[in-house]
Amino acid sequence: MIPATEAYTARYKVETDQRTHYETRPIVAWDDAGYALVADTKKGRLVRANKDSNFAGLQLEEDAPVIAALPGGGWTALFTGDAATTNTEPVLAWHVFASGFMKPVVMERGGAPEDPTEIENFVRLIAPGEEAGHD
Known part of the structure; x- marks a missing residue:
């Protein structure tokens, strides 16, 4: 596992009642195969960010000017x-x-x-x- 040294977030598309918005979760680390990892708060462990079907990609944190x-x-x-x-x-x-x-x-x-x-x-x-x- 490689610690995340840049502030990336995983984006997840959420669609309800003809509305679409995005939720984000911080990337905590990268696994040995290069996949981004996020915290699964229910399971208490790190999981691949792209495991959910509504995964919409990664982006650098908006702290970038x-x-x-x-x-x-x-x-x-x-x-x-x-x-x-x-x-x-x-x-x-x-x-x-x-x-x-x-x-x-x-x-x-x-x-x-x-x-x-x-x-x-x-x-x-x-x-x-x-x-x-x-x-």
Whole structure:
């Protein structure tokens, strides 16, 4: 086992009631075959991060500084609303982190920038020219 020396996280896609968001768990170590390991709190041991079917990949922790911001480019974020309605918000920018990871940015109701994929009623991102209908 090799201790994790960089702050990686495992991402897990969670889908409920036409909503999609991601949960993360820190990578604690790497096994001898090179697989990322996370703590299984129920079993009290380390397990491979990719063992769950909703595993969505690894990313460097977001502690990496933002090194650039790119325009939103016509992308929008789709959210569920009350009474089975949906609404969209424009992606204002894409934050580019030193790790190479990028995150979309929307403006939250309070006026602060926010990653739409971390908002509870987020459904998905919509590419420019794409229809907003559900998958």
